[in-house]
Amino acid sequence: MALNTKIVVIVNYKDPSLFEALEKAFAGFEPVVVRHLKQGEYVPCVGGLDAIWLTPPYAEKWGSKPLLHQAQILTTSADEQQSGMPRFIIAGVSTTAEEAKNPLLQLQLTLRTILEEIEHFNKGNAESIRTLGLWSYYLRNLDPADVASLIKKL
Numbered sequence: 001m002a003l004n005t006k007i008v009v010i011v012n013y014k015d016p017s018l019f020e021a022l023e024k025a026f027a028g029f030e031p032v033v034v035r036h037l038k039q040g041e042y043v044p045c046v047g048g049l050d051a052i053w054l055t056p057p058y059a060e061k062w063g064s065k066p067l068l069h070q071a072q073i074l075t076t077s078a079d080e081q082q083s084g085m086p087r088f089i090i091a092g093v094s095t096t097a098e099e100a101k102n103p104l105l106q107l108q109l110t111l112r113t114i115l116e117e118i119e120h121f122n123k124g125n126a127e128s129i130r131t132l133g134l135w136s137y138y139l140r141n142l143d144p145a146d147v148a149s150l151i152k153k154l
Helices: 016-025 056-062 078-082 103-124 144-152
Strands: 006-011 032-036 051-054 072-075 088-091 131-135
Touching: 006 016, 016 032, 016 144, 051 056, 051 103, 056 072, 056 088, 072 103, 088 103, 103 144
Parallel strands: 006 032, 006 131, 051 088, 051 131
Antiparallel strands: 072 088
16 A cells, blocks of 8 residues: 555654654655654644544544544544644554554554555545644654654555
8 A cells, every 4th residue: 555645743842862763764755744843832733734643542532432453533623623633533543452562563553554544534535634643652662763664665
């Protein structure tokens, strides 16, 4: 599957070394942009996102359910969008306990499932998802070079 969705990796201001490592790992790979938030910034400050990926517990506010190997595309409210939130929250992906023991495999399964769901969604909707926000928090225990290698192969 070709990477048809731009991914914006969002790094917390407290992680300058992670930002530098991710920026280096993705250098020259246009489908991925690494964005370092400044102190006090949060999602609305990023701008340009069509969706942001959240794990099911963090997306409960928008009605997510913990579905095994499935992603859900949920809509934010008009008020949330007015304040800068992306139009969509992508919730997922629940994995098995065995899969969770391998964080890189878990990330691969999650991103592949999310990107397939986005592709399916885009075929049937006038409002398409072209830019996905990805919190670096979900990458914190992984080597940035491994993450970049994985994403480049999607």
